[in-house]
Amino acid sequence: MNHVIRIADWHDVSAVMPVMEDAFDPLYGEAWSETQLSALLLGPGNWMLVLEVEERICGFAVARSVLDEAELMLIAVPQKMRGRGYGRALLDKVIVECRRRNVRRIYLEVRSDNENAVMLYESAGFRPVGRRSGYYRGKDAVLRDATTMVLDLVNDSLR
Template structure:
């Protein structure tokens, strides 16, 4: 399946989209790593000030999303997920650029994120200027009790 990036629509999401977000998250995040959030966690954070959810839609179906938050003059990318069958088509990059543009528009100077060490998305983040700033040992806990390190990244916006 080939998806023309021009066919991808980025829209603002709300709590009403949580079922689709949850589906994408379950498809995108392998349970063994413990990276996916629960429905309750997602709904809980969506009601807080400074939170924004961006959805990627193809033919009306939600195929990816980015969840971010504003904290003073900084932002944090909390989650970014793309359904596996839509990966490597520029959708993740489009969502990441959208988060960075929204952050810039809100007066943000730095965007932070945290990602599991070894996650393939690290190349995407580095291609957009993110640099590693720290490490949290055994941060993620998988279903079988195995732990995985998290790496912190940040980018300074122009």
């Protein structure tokens, strides 16, 4: 299916929320509220991309950039649309947008046991650089580790 990825604004937040709710398992407590997302988009250097299929939002990515570094904070595609390359398309567009913003490094944190996400990031050239023990607290009160990953946009030998 054809898709479009574009920079979003606060008008898109409510249309993103069904994707947010579907994409993140409530057990892990990773989904953000509409209030949290709206507030973030008001901050300087914060931005969101939305992926549209047939003019309907079917994915999004949230990032922030400060000077020459960026952080990918969220990326999501509904469960029924996974495996079609939409997550990778969003990630690639985040990288393009970071280059446009003169970012040299993109950081992210991913739940260490989220194998599909880790594989996606590694396939785009991200590499692990650290681990945060007990970073995520799920609704089951279990603490889960996060892996910190980085993509160096200047040194292509890391890709």
